[in-house]
Amino acid sequence: MNSQEVVQNLRKETREKNAKKYQNDSKQRLNKIINTKMRTAFIGSLDAFERAFGYLWGIDKDSEGPLTKEEDAMLQLWLLTRNKVLTNGNNQLRALENELEQYTVNWDRYQTVIRVEN
Secondary structure (H helix, E strand, O other): OOOHHEEEEEEHHHHHHHHHHHHHHHHHHHHHHHHHHHHHHHHHHHHHHHHHHHHHHOOOOOOOOOOOHHHHHHHHHHHHHHHHHHHHHHHHHHHHHHHHOOOOOOOOOOOOOOOOOO
């Protein structure tokens, strides 16, 4: 093998290695973006429920004393429901990550084409 073939082989190996790294980086980027958006969706939904219905379990009280029996019952119900929503959301995120592992991903970066005119 002459030196030109060695150089060509090295270039080919480098291109393949860079392409594989780019695919892996693209997949990790997509996974991070999906994770953030999904968490924002279910945590934001919980926040909306707390703002709308929090008065039922005394969320607006400023240390005015202990919760009433009804407020305490509603708080316990809310905490149970909130826990189920968070658990389900996290389970779905893990399932999504497992699903994503079965795909090859290439990020089509934002590109700007500059035209040259005479």
